[in-house]
Amino acid sequence: MNIDFAGKTVIVTGAAHGFGRSIASGFAQRGAAVHLCDVNEAGLKETAVLCGSRAYSHVLDVGNRAAVRAAVSAIEAEGFAIDILVNNAGGVRGQVGRPIEEISEEDWQTIFDVNLSGAFFMAQAVAPGMKLRKYGRIINISSGAGLGISLTGIQAYASAKAGQIGLTRQLAHELGAFNITVNNVAPGFVRSNPTTERQWEAMGEEGQARLLQNIALKHLGTPDDIAAMVMFFASDYAAWISGQVISVDGGK
Template sequence: MNIEFNGKTVIVTGAAHGFGRAITQAFASRGAIVHLCDVNEAGLAETAALCGATTRSHILDVGNRTLVQETVAAIAAMSGTVDILVNNAGGVLGQVGRPIEEISEQDWRSIFDVNLSGAFFMAQAVAPVMKKQKSGRIINISSGAGLSISLTGIQAYASAKAGQIGLTRQLAHELGAWNITVNNVAPGFVRSNPTTERQWDAMGEEGQVKLLQNIALKRLGVPDDIAAMVMFFASDFANWISGQVISVDGGK
């Protein structure tokens, strides 16, 4: 299967490390012009350096609708098109699992802002461009937490990722008439960033063994495994696939 994106304009959010970096590298290596978005300026610079001259960096908080609209408008004006959007920005923002009574309104809202509202705002911003060109790909990166429970124990994270899956299905039906597909990748646990490294360490040897025993392939994946699924959803091989959620988790 030969997947190429020569000349395609791609936006990847949460591109400073982990899945976002692997996804950016995969697109760039296949000829795409990739616009990297994140709040982490240093991380963005590292990703851009790894990917070469076909990348452009944008400091962007996806939970800020005004900034999202301005950034996407600038990208569309620069490129004349937006072919592919990958909503990868997310995470737990340094939070840890706590009893529901201890969760503040800001704790709840901040996780929703980056994991769910950000995906909505980005899709909302690219939709007019994709409708005009009568084509587009939107790929959301959720989590196994959105299909089951979160290993983190964070209520807002599990809820936001489940909401993102619902958003995927709804937008697939709304935008399909314009030949825009909307799909979702739900990763299992992958050691991809400082947060997941802390989670892995916190499990201890016994917890790590238990986690691996619950995976059919008996091993953890890597960020490139997630990027590979994104490449498929973004490619012509997925022309008649929309509204789908694929778990990339080694088998559960």
């Protein structure tokens, strides 16, 4: 199976490290022009170097609707027709699991802003152009937490990721008539960034062994495993697949 994106334009959010970096690199290696979005400017520069001359960096907070619209408009004004959007930006924003009564409104909202509102704002911004051309691929990166529970115990994260899965299904039906597919990748636990490294260390040897024992393949995956599923959803091989959620978790 040869997947090629020559002539395609892709936006990848959360591209400064981890899944986003692997996803962006995968598209760049297959010939796409890749627009990298993140709040982490230093990380964006590193990803851009990895992706080569067809990578373009945009410092962007996806939870800011006005900023999202301005960024997408600027990309389109440069002559890029956005074919593929990968909503990868997310995470727990430095939070840890705490009892429900300790969660402030700000704690709750900041996780929703990046994990759910950001995906909606990005899709909202690219949809008009995709509708006009009657072509588009939107891939949302959720989490096993959106299908079950969060390993961290963070209520907002589990809720926002579940909401993103619902958004995927809803947008698939709304946008399908315009030949726009909307799908979701739900990764299992992957050591992909400083946050997941801290989570891994906090488990201790016993917790790590228990996590691996609950995985059918008995080992952790890598960011490239997640990127591979994204490449498939974005490719012509998935042209008649929409509204789906695929767990990439080694088997549960």
